[in-house]
Amino acid sequence: MARGAQRHNGSRTRARRRPRHDNDGIIPVLARVVREVESAVQRGRAQPSTRTKFQVVGLLVREERARVMGDESRPGPNRAEELKRLDGIATILATTAARDTSLLGLLADDAVVSDRARSLRRELLEAAGIEVPHEPAEPVEPPEQVQPTAAEQRRVVPRSVVSRQLANPFLPPDYSAAARQAVKPRRLVGWELIEPLLRSFEDGGAMSCMDLPHPGSTGTTGGPDLMPHQARLVAAAAAGHRTFLLADEPGLGKTAQALLAAEAADAYPLLVVVPNVVKMNWAREAALWTPNHPATVVHGDGDTIDGFADIIIVNYEVLDRHVGWLGELGLRGMVVDEAHYIKNPRSQRSQNVLHLSERIRSRRSDALLMALTGTPLINDIEDFTAIWRFLGWIDETKPVGELMLALEENGLTPADRGFSPAARAAVVDRGIVRRRKVDVAADLPARRVADVPVEIDDEAGRSIRAAEQSLARRLVAQYDRALASRPEIVTGEVDHALVRQVAARERARKTSKKSDENVFSMMRRIGQAKAGLAADYAAQLARSAGKVVLFAKHIDVMDTAEATFAKRGIRYASVRGDQSASVRQQQIDAFTHDPDVAVIVCSLTAAGVGINLQVASNIVLAELSWTDAEQTQAIDRVHRIGQDEPVTAWRIIAAQTLDSRIAELIDSKAGLAARALDGADVDIQDSSDVQLEALVTLLEDALAERVGSFAS
Template identity: 30%
Template sequence: MKVSTTEPYQIIYSLLRHEYLGYLFESFVIQLNENKELTFLYQNISSKNVQEFAAGLDETDFELVKLIDEMQQEVILQKFDVRKRKPVDFFLKIYDPQKGDKGLQGAIAGYFEMIKAKILPQLAQKRLFIMGNDGNPTWQPITWMPAPTRVRFHFVRNEENTHYFPTMRYEGEKLHFRYAGGMVLCDEPAFLLVNGGLYHFEEGVDGKKIRPFLDKKFIAIPREMEDVYYRRFVAPLIAGYDVVSKGLEIRQESFPARPVLNISENFKKNGNAGTAKNSLVADPVTDSDVILSLSFQYGQHAFAFDSLAHDAHVNLERIGNDYVFHKVRRSLAFEKQRVDDLREWGLDLRNHRVTWPKAQAFDWLNENVARLKQKNISLQQNVENEKRYFLGYSSLDLSIEEGRDWFDIRAKVKFGDFEIPFVQLRRHILQRKREFTLPNGEIAVIPESWFTRYSELFNLVDANTKDEQIRLKKYHMMLVQELERDSLATTVLSRKLENLRDFQEIETYDPPKNFRGELRRYQKAGYDWLRFLNQYRFGGCLADDMGLGKTIQTLALLQSEKEAGTDRPSLLVMPTSLLYNWRLEAERFTPGLRAFLYTGTYREKNTDIFNEYDLILTSYGIVRMDVDLLKNFRFNYLILDESQAIKNPTSGVSKAVMKLQAAHRLILTGTPLENSTMDLWTQLTFINPGLLGTQSFFKKEYLIPIEKKNDADKRQRLYDHIKPFILRRHKSQVATDLPEKVESVQYCDMSEDQEKKYEEAKSYYRNLILEQIDNEGFSRSQMAVLQGLSKLRQLANHPRLVDEGYDSDSGKFDDVIHKLETAISENHKILVFSQFVKHLTLLRHHLDRKKIRYAYLDGSTKDRQREVETFQNDPTLKLFLISLKAGGVGLNLTAADYVFILDPWWNPAVEAQAIDRAHRIGQEQTVFTYKFITKNTVEEKILALQQSKRQLADELISNEEGFFKSLSREDVLGLLG
């Protein structure tokens, strides 16, 4: 029958017992008569039809209907029957008394306990009934008892056993629940139905503690089992409930709570055979882990914090044949407050403990030792741990005072009352050893912040272990400033150095009187900067763009030294090809400097003759061969031109120049960084030894973060370190002093035969390279990658560079010839650069057939200067063919106004240097540059990659970066695509 929604009705809840599932609830709507009484017209209500009766329901009813739906038989089958059986088959199988699935029965029972625990508390204001056997939902009413029922547990110990039973009181009256047909409807929290009343309990009583006594007066615990029973069952019961006893003593004890933070290392048992049972070894995985656990001491009793704990804890003591239960009252509010304090300070305890790496744990302890003391939280170490750790406050106080050429560092390191020599601690910091043994045998864990804040200082200082004197070179001024700014050190500096720290501009110096020539505005600024370095005894790197006059600025400095009375000669080291040019420039601008060319097979190996000169000119090769002779002579200035020659710190040249002695050091280069950030380390270490620390320190601190991780902060920090000692001006900054430069890209199409050759090679090398990368990894495949890409670049120029038997044409070669002939006809002078000598050879053959004159220079050219002078001075000679590597530096070719780059180089800065042969001081014409690119080849992709690979070098002073070294697997795939 259906209940009418137009007539009065009411929702009721009915309790029934399922054969297998126990006590369940159903929900019904029942029609009311004119007296608002229940009738026999009723209808089951569920989520499917609840909206029909929404007018007569409240929010609790909607929630109860939803929960009761989750108890239905079809829901149970959906959740627990993977085989999708009929209900009767499922229940008969699962609940078979002999072969039933006990595990699944338990899972289903747990599910119902969870649902009933949600339903029962919400029935307080609802009409509740027991369902009759005939299905009548209102067979017997149930009264909700609003007040909580109190339970008291009794233990009576006699000669034979211990009797255990509960008593109950409702509103002060004894509740008779034994032998009354009572039912425990839910265990946690407990709900008891007895004598038509539904009772709930104080203190969250567990129904399983009541159920045995519904039809039993007491439980007897035999003497032989009482010890175990008292400990496992009675003690927890006394802690959480009202318990009275006879023959057993329960002592109520009260103590103030004292929080204790326990520190223990994380150990595990050794599983090796024959090892003592309790032998412990450090866990290799968690060897550096520390466990911080919180407990609360009440008198002699200690309890771990537990947010779900009772407000009392019971310990059992046996005295002869008697038992005493010590019931200790706990202050859970106080315990929670201390836990909240620790969490606020960063110690987020889970289950009263946290496991941290040792460094993190002791850093936290050091930072919070004062707070812990203020809140009376004691620190305690696990007595089982062999090591005894220092748990007090540690500090490191630095003071820095200026000396003659260095800073004196005075450091006071304290661990509690112990003051430790700084030199001893420094060794630990550099070796990343965190543990330091104090005089009393305790182990102090060095704070992690000391490694991060002072690691650079410890790596850069000079430490004398004999007198424990620690010094820092003056060119580490930036580091001193940082330490003072971050309140990590106090400093005492001279007025001169204070001025240096705050200077806004470099002092202006008068040019030397006997310098012939006029310094351009930016050259005068460079000269002033060199004098500034001289004043503070700093080494420097003059890294102006090619063509801006580094030679002139250097000669002006050396002339000023002579006029200041310096009588020691200076040594200038350079590539052999530049010796002639330097001598000419010295004669032109500083004829008063006595210059000596120390070179040649038959040179006189006698440094005494150096004293007769002001400037000694020699090559890197000579220095490498004569280092044992030269290292014993002290020069005024030691200057390296094209100093990228020493970029490899392991090369013989680098090792040789490092041994030379001089009062001042200077390097000149347009490209201080070519391939790697390590190039900077070598050159900056030469001019200011120790500026960037040891090679291993620099690699770890800067090279790897910058090149492998693209760490912008590290890149900026490195720049800040080297900035005071490098002067770099780009042509764009001095554009008013130079004529215009016009750069353009000339795109060329491949000829049909050339394209066929190129595509065949591309397919072959792509498969070869990718196979090698997959088999051996990218880093071990770089030679194959370089070889393959080089072949493709040669094919993009002319297939004859790869196959001498190729007898067809090349689109680029034809375009170059046409452009050359046009430029020559217009009376221009042209520099033609190519990386490939074979390419220049092809061009030479063509020019020879056409009887067109040209100058030529590659690595095998004997008389470079003659070729340069001929081109510069002969107006009828229009062409200069130059190998890119042989002619990229050290040449003044200002007669040219056109520059042809026949093939793009990996590194755009090398191309820029080639262009600078013409676009430099002395050039009075607009310089036109043409870069020839073959379309749809690797050249076009190299052009795009050149731009994406600039950032590192651009931000670290140079305008050049080792292109190939920076390629990734994805880059190679793009180039071969």
């Protein structure tokens, strides 16, 4: 609509105005029409004709405001009076839009102005006594859909946000800072570049961290002193750098760095998108580090938020309800915490984040965009893709902006030997910041993962081993059937490619009967069997070494552990996914501040990110994660800045079961981030997931055992 507004402004400049009195002119006409719109919306959802009136009145209010403010020949009191009358019309428009939020899209800069809207605009101007030159009709495609979509119907606009809009009603956005020329490929036109960029991080090399300036001071205006590595990132933002993939190892204070970088860049209003479990912690950190910039937390429909806050904190799960008004708020910065949550660009949460990022970048070239994650790579190097898109480094098909310019200027193509290190450096320079604890927090105590094998030798143990044997027999039967259809394979030799095919089919298979076991049900049964033993071990640690954090994946395992602690008279706190943010924070505070609360039982998914539990130095992992990254995140709730004791994670492993195989597979996957970001010379395992590898191992072991029995 901004282009349409500029075109119409030109016609208004050429229009010949007739002298009028106070009750003449465009303002009384707009006042009449806006009352019609208000009345129609009060009676029900706006019809197409009402929506057209709403859009045209909003357009003419903007035009008239710009004309009045630019008319320096008009006396000040007269101009102020007209602006006041226009504000009154804008107020009615805003309150009407709050009643039917789908109307807000008609005022967006990219909204379609239909032929009917142009015709109505002419009619209203002529009714006001303003002659409008004839303009040839331009072919404009009508909107594809008049009625709002289901997604639009779910969207809300909190009342306090409407108040913020009323305080500065319907002013056209400032696009001056976004007027930059797109970089088009010249020498690299026709080359596929995204894949080579990703692969350049698999080749290893130097530490993946851009050059950061040395700050003059590590102090802050309102909060505690920063550590040197934190202050260097803030200094980079103050110097004008505006996109960061902040991939410091967990526990190095990424939240503080993001908040202070936003302050250094004056990136307000600032949107912070976070997992639900850390919303309240972000609000606390904002009050600590940037007390002069109020923060508000969005719960549900946002009825309790402060619409005038500088920092808006929202969780991924409710972001879809607020995408509309957030896109129109004039955001100057956006932080995505635990950015690996958006690794799948096709998911709804990722699309919401990418939409808002694109909206911000289309309006401001100096917007601050930060992706925060200590584990940017979970399974594959492709996990980088959505994060790079959020930061505006690439689009769906190619590098863009400064990254494309850097690739053009280095004189290399993907066919050249030196392309990979040069491409990696070009991406890193766009804003990858990665620091390891061992390098920047030398005084942080050591951490280690220690496996505690346990024997499950009761009825549960016998049942688990029987179920594992049943699963192995089913895999072997599937393998034999597949092998029989391929006579070219020499009998007696294990076809490893076929093994992987059988395992992949089993991985994707849904059980048809309750008695059927799969890798997920097996691991859950093992977790249930280990629950009491893990709780016993945690209880011993609590009595001998102080506070303990116990992590589990499943609710029934948490229930068993808590029942064990209650039976032993050990006070505990609990963090679960179904708790409200306030209840969760109360449980964390109880564990942190109450010396009598010895154990906190945490859901691996609900408490594995974004919380600080460094009051403890011992962790019990009652169940295994499926990824090394998830395990690392959990451990780093304790091993972080503020910890002054060595940290040990005690991993409870059920001996002689699938549990021990999966523990080995998780450890073997740990090299991906080390090679891609830290320059470590370690092998990256196949990108297939751990579940698949566990099934491959189970089948190959069963086949090897069968071959051995034949041989004997």
